[in-house]
Amino acid sequence: MQNFNTVTVFDLLIQYIKEGRIKLDKTKYADVLATYHDPCNYGRKAQKLFGYGYFEEPRWILSQCTDNWTDLYPHSINQLCCGGGGGTLTTGYNDERILYGGRKMDQIKITGAQMIVVPCHSCHGQLNNIKTEYEMEHLEVKYLWELVADCLIL
Amino acid sequence: MPDVIEPDAIEITDINHLNHQRFENWSFSQDFCVTCGLCSSTCPVSGIDNFDPRKFVRMISLGLEEQLVESRWPWICTMCAKCEKVCPMGIEIASLIRGVRSLRDREKVPGILHKGLAAAIKTGNNLGLPQDDFVFIIEDVAEEIAEEPGFEGFTAPIDKKGANLLTTIHNKLVNTHTEDLKHWWRIFHAAKEDWTVPSENWEGTNWGLFTGDDKAMKIMVGRIVENMEKLEIKTLLWPE
Incomplete structure (x- = not known):
């Protein structure tokens, strides 16, 4: 019935990198300490719904872009929600949403990271939206594919 | 000596209003809840508006449909599924939340x-x-x-x-x-x-x-x- 393949953002980026179709410059962000946020839907929920969570793949991609990164604690299957999930960015319950994000911001602060990399539009929107609330205006919130695009060697 | 509670101050729930069978066809294992409270301990939303996932699951089991559908609870939950991850009985709590969301009058769905x-x-x-x-x-x-x-x-x-x-x-x-x-x-x-x-x-x-x-x-x-x-x-x- 299905006449086409579906790829995740991770599969496609890994394919491009492994086949040598894109080359990445690891020095670009060498001086910026990065960290990674696991979106609920790509990780914990995918693990439960589809039997496979994307935990290793984004970290491998991140490692192709920079050596200067560290994990949050806890992470992967036990990660903390960014607070922007389940449509909370659009329900209008903003006080609650900002409050939930506080724990994520604390996690990031403890690492000292200057850049948080995420592969999810909701997480990206939430983290960018609340960083000023937690006096983290200088935190760079980056899509995983944005980081890859930034590091492209043309 | 304990204070005497005036009868007028007590709200009586008419037990006939409860429909215990209301959610019995929902296949999210809600009736397996052992009320351990692990879900509530791990939930980032516990405490807001007196919400916690254990209460939510118990209310589903009791068939308290109207109270759940009209409340903000299912909408302030981010469906992050940490509760499901720690639940020893494998209850699909995030799916229960989504199920209750589906019962809200579409015009009353919050925000945009x-x-x-x-x-x-x-x-x-x-x-x-x-x-x-x-x-x-x-x-x-x-x-x-x-x-x-x-x-x-x-x-x-x-x-x-x-x-x-x-x-x-x-x-x-x-x-x-x-x-x-x-x-x-x-x-x-x-x-x-x-x-x-x-x-x-x-x-x-x-x-x-x-x-x-x-x-x-x-x-x-x-x-x-x-x-x-x-x-x-x-x-x-x-x-x-």
Whole structure:
């Protein structure tokens, strides 16, 4: 019935990198300490719904872009929600949403990271939206594919 | 001596109003709850508005439909599923939340969630953005990329039949965040990908996931499948 393949953002980026179709410059962000946020839907929920969570793949991609990164604690299957999930960015319950994000911001602060990399539009929107609330205006919130695009060697 | 409670101060629940069978056909294992409270300990929302997942699960078991459907509880939950992860009985708590969301009168769904979805069902995208405007934005952003060194001659192929890869678009990227359209496009260019964007039904978000609207979700997914088949595309990338 299905006449086409579906790829995740991770599969496609890994394919491009492994086949040598894109080359990445690891020095670009060498001086910026990065960290990674696991979106609920790509990780914990995918693990439960589809039997496979994307935990290793984004970290491998991140490692192709920079050596200067560290994990949050806890992470992967036990990660903390960014607070922007389940449509909370659009329900209008903003006080609650900002409050939930506080724990994520604390996690990031403890690492000292200057850049948080995420592969999810909701997480990206939430983290960018609340960083000023937690006096983290200088935190760079980056899509995983944005980081890859930034590091492209043309 | 304890204070005597005046009878007037006690609210009496009419037990006949409870429908214990109300959710018995829901297959989320809710009746296996052992009330251990692990879910409530791990939940980022516990305590807000007196919500906690254990209470929510127990209320489902008791059939307290109206109280749940009318409350803010299912909507202030982020459905992050930490509760499910720690539940020793395997109760699908996030699915219960979504199930209760689905029972809310559509006009009472909070914020812009249902309005955006209704617009998408009607027009193909959450913004109600007309096709001409969409094509204009895509071409305009593509021209900006073509001016960057290394991207000379760059174009964003629209409705390219037989392309290897089709990508959906998040509505915010053709609204307030057009700069964020460029990341994937730069990667496609560098990887020499044969890619395309559909001019209709390009919406990558599917807010039926959040509102509990399976019917709307199927319509949105069906349109993407239609695009894939109509344009004879080999690979779907759905970055949302």
